[in-house]
Amino acid sequence: MKSRPWTIVGFQLIALLLALGFTTLILLAVGAPPLEAYRHILLGSLGSFKKFSDVLVSWVPLLLVSAGLLATFSAGLWNIGVEGQITFGAIATTWLLRELADSALPPGVIVFLSIVAGALGAAAWAALTGVLKTFGGVNEIFGGLGMNFVATAVTIYLIFGPWKRPGTGSMSGTEPFEKALHLVLFPGLRLSPWALALALLAIVVIYFLIEGTYLGLRLKAVGKNYRAAYLLGVPTWQHQLLSFLICGALAGVAGAMQVTAVYHRLIPAISSGYGYMGLMVAMLVNYRAIWAAPVALFFAALNLGSIQLPIVLKLDSSLAGVLQGLLVLFVLMVEGARQRMMRRS
Amino acid sequence: MDSGILLIGLASVLAAAAPLIFAVIGETLSERAGVINLSMNGTILLSAMGGFAVSVQSGSLLLGFLTGAGIGAAVALVVAFSSVTLRQSQVAVGFVLALVCRDLSYFLGNPFMGLAGPRLPAWPIPTLEKIPVLGTLFFRHELMTYLSFAVILLAWAWVFRTRQGLILQGIGERPAAAFGRGANVVRLRYLYTVLGGALIGLAGPTYSLSVKAGWKGTISGLDGIGWIALAITIFGGWNPLRAAFGAYLFALLQWLGLVLQPRLPGIPSQVLQVAPFPLMILTLLLVNIGNAEWVGRNLAALPAPARRFLTRVLRILRASPPAALGVPFESE
Numbered sequence: 001m002k003s004r005p006w007t008i009v010g011f012q013l014i015a016l017l018l019a020l021g022f023t024t025l026i027l028l029a030v031g032a033p034p035l036e037a038y039r040h041i042l043l044g045s046l047g048s049f050k051k052f053s054d055v056l057v058s059w060v061p062l063l064l065v066s067a068g069l070l071a072t073f074s075a076g077l078w079n080i081g082v083e084g085q086i087t088f089g090a091i092a093t094t095w096l097l098r099e100l101a102d103s104a105l106p107p108g109v110i111v112f113l114s115i116v117a118g119a120l121g122a123a124a125w126a127a128l129t130g131v132l133k134t135f136g137g138v139n140e141i142f143g144g145l146g147m148n149f150v151a152t153a154v155t156i157y158l159i160f161g162p163w164k165r166p167g168t169g170s171m172s173g174t175e176p177f178e179k180a181l182h183l184v185l186f187p188g189l190r191l192s193p194w195a196l197a198l199a200l201l202a203i204v205v206i207y208f209l210i211e212g213t214y215l216g217l218r219l220k221a222v223g224k225n226y227r228a229a230y231l232l233g234v235p236t237w238q239h240q241l242l243s244f245l246i247c248g249a250l251a252g253v254a255g256a257m258q259v260t261a262v263y264h265r266l267i268p269a270i271s272s273g274y275g276y277m278g279l280m281v282a283m284l285v286n287y288r289a290i291w292a293a294p295v296a297l298f299f300a301a302l303n304l305g306s307i308q309l310p311i312v313l314k315l316d317s318s319l320a321g322v323l324q325g326l327l328v329l330f331v332l333m334v335e336g337a338r339q340r341m342m343r344r345s
Numbered sequence: 346m347d348s349g350i351l352l353i354g355l356a357s358v359l360a361a362a363a364p365l366i367f368a369v370i371g372e373t374l375s376e377r378a379g380v381i382n383l384s385m386n387g388t389i390l391l392s393a394m395g396g397f398a399v400s401v402q403s404g405s406l407l408l409g410f411l412t413g414a415g416i417g418a419a420v421a422l423v424v425a426f427s428s429v430t431l432r433q434s435q436v437a438v439g440f441v442l443a444l445v446c447r448d449l450s451y452f453l454g455n456p457f458m459g460l461a462g463p464r465l466p467a468w469p470i471p472t473l474e475k476i477p478v479l480g481t482l483f484f485r486h487e488l489m490t491y492l493s494f495a496v497i498l499l500a501w502a503w504v505f506r507t508r509q510g511l512i513l514q515g516i517g518e519r520p521a522a523a524f525g526r527g528a529n530v531v532r533l534r535y536l537y538t539v540l541g542g543a544l545i546g547l548a549g550p551t552y553s554l555s556v557k558a559g560w561k562g563t564i565s566g567l568d569g570i571g572w573i574a575l576a577i578t579i580f581g582g583w584n585p586l587r588a589a590f591g592a593y594l595f596a597l598l599q600w601l602g603l604v605l606q607p608r609l610p611g612i613p614s615q616v617l618q619v620a621p622f623p624l625m626i627l628t629l630l631l632v633n634i635g636n637a638e639w640v641g642r643n644l645a646a647l648p649a650p651a652r653r654f655l656t657r658v659l660r661i662l663r664a665s666p667p668a669a670l671g672v673p674f675e676s677e
Contacts, residue, residue, distance in 0.1 A: 026449070026452070026453070029453075030452075030453060030456075078436060078440075080440070132626065132630065135637060135639065136629075136630045136633060136634055136637065137630075137633030137634055137636050137637045138626060138629045138630050138633055139579075139629070139633075141383075141436070141440075142572070142575070142576050142579070142625065142626070142629055143626055143629070145572045145622070146576075146622040146623060146625050146626040147622075147626070149569060149619045149622040150619055150622055150623055152619070153619040276444055279440070280441065280444070283437055283441070315452070315455070316451050316452045316455040316562075318448040318449075318451040318452045319448075319452050320448075321444060321445070321447075321448030322445055322448045322449050322452055325441050325442075325444045325445030325448060326445055328437075328441045329423075329427075329438065329441045329442065329445060332427060332431075332433045332434075332437055332438055332441070333426075333427055333431055333433065333438075335433065336427060336430075336431025336432055336433040337431060339431075339432070340430070340431060340432070
């Protein structure tokens with residue numbers, strides 16, 4: 001019942017072409033020159049070494065989040081709350097940075113502890129959704145969504161309330177941290193080698209966890225058939241909660257990176273939609289961790305390239321999201337068509 | 346508070362709930378047939394933008410509402426095709442569509458942002474509006490609000506009082522049995538998903554041409570409403586009347602939040618705006634917790650009167666989805 005690998009690649013190419021074709025139609029519909037738009041996206045993301053390093057800056061949180069989501073997807077869970085988990089990770093990181101900023105600890109230790117705080121805080125936030133799911137019967141999609149909105153509200157409350165800038169609070173965020181508390185960057189770039197290393201480490205660890213360990217096998221068993229796994233003696237809800245903790249921790253690190261390496265403060269939109277984008281990446285790679293890195297890179301490039309669109313073509317940058325979503329949609333549909341054809345033959 | 350102002354306030358709650366009613370009833374019909382349309386949040390945004398844009402350009406309100414319904418039906422058709430025919434995960438397809446339609450509405454709606462557009466006029470019903478109390482509450486609304494009242498009753502009567510409604514329940518609960526009785530499960534699932542989608546699509550223009558007139562892109566305040574409506578559908582236990590009750594309750598709470606805000610100066614407005622979401626989690630918890638196994642175990646250990654009382658409360662709150670919700674149907 002299995003198609004050869006090349007057939008599958010061929011079908012996915014069809015999906016890519018369909019997504020591109022549909023996006024082109026949308027561009028034509030609003031009277032925009034499609035080729036010009038694609039050229040600006042390409043130039044805006046890969047046009048220079050500096051621009052490519054900026055793509056890597058947004059690749060880091062996206063890859064961290066996608067890695068975490070592979071754990072929850074393996075366990076059969078739709079962790080839509082990942083967006084809020086990034087946000088809460090950023091909040092926890094900012095909190096510890098503020099607490100320790102005036103202490104006698106060396107700055108490196110402070111930053112390290114704050115990143116750990118981000119991971120733990122977000123894992124705890126994810127556990128809330130997990131407990132609602134396992135003990136309260138609240139579907140993780142709705143629990144997670146609700147928690148996302150709550151996390152954003154907490155951020156805004158902190159920025160305008162207890163953590164407001166001297167004077168009045170503003171949407172620009174909290175007071176920036178001093179230079180010593182920034183994660184070290186490559187000279188002349190906005191990219192941090194530590195952040196990059198952490199993201200790569202995360203995806204490698206998740207790959208081996210899912211593909212090569214007994215724990216990964218049990219997670220997948222729970223995800224594929226909850227009842228059968230339970231009957232075979234796999235502790236089911238424990239594994240679901242564990243996958244929430246893993247995903248939350250990685251999303252928290254992503255939030256910590258946003259604070260320590262990118263913005264150096266807490267801003268209202270600190271999660272920047274990386275959570276929802278990560279969900280699309282995880283769906284697109286269909287749980288195969290090995291593909292997450294290139295697909296996430298492609299998505300990050302689209303996002304960065306589309307920033308040019310409002311400036312040069314007066315188009316909304318949400319075009320990137322449209323193209324990404326259409327790609328996932330068509331991959332799902334083409335896959336369905338392939339399976340249907342195989343059933344027929 | 347003056348009772349006259351209170352009445353007008355309650356009437357405004359009924360009007361504000363109208364788009365939610367369309368969305369919730371549409372989703373209820375779709376899910377009754379066994380198809381979850383998770384795209385609702387994006388559909389509402391896209392149909393709000395589309396309906397507004399068409400109305401601005403054509404000057405016709407009717408075309409605006411038809412566009413909204415058409416967009417909703419088209420998105421639902423994609424959901425139905427992907428899940429019924431291609432047998433892909435309804436959650437995956439619906440979630441992606443929710444994101445795509447949202448981004449698409451911001452992209453296509455860019456040129457229409459902040460434009461002045463037409464607005465549905467008030468349409469008091471002669472004579473009936475003169476009835477004290479009831480006249481103010483029910484008969485001084487806009488057309489879509491009246492339509493929302495009608496949709497609730499029609500949907501309820503259709504599902505529970507007609508033969509067609511019985512078949513609808515059948516294809517959501519036991520599609521194989523319904524098929525054996527001669528129901529065309531695939532065609533009916535398409536039909537109800539698209540019909541439900543058209544209703545969901547009506548919610549958009551009801552916002553952008555009436556309740557929250559205009560299109561303001563990301564700050565239109567519509568992002569998130571679709572997810573709330575999905576939660577209300579579950580709260581409604583797939584019964585149009587109970588779902589409508591949920592929508593009105595939600596609109597009432599939102600109105601109370603607005604009224605109370607000046608009296609709670611310590612709380613930033615952004616925090617009160619998200620109050621519905623923890624509330625949504627809480628209601629889902631109340632609706633679902635009766636199904637949890639550990640609750641039943643602990644209830645059994647309680648003394649009899651307390652156990653009987655709690656069991657009754659949980660049973661009233663509890664709602665169980667149609668048994669075949671989200672499950673593809675194989676006729677072979």
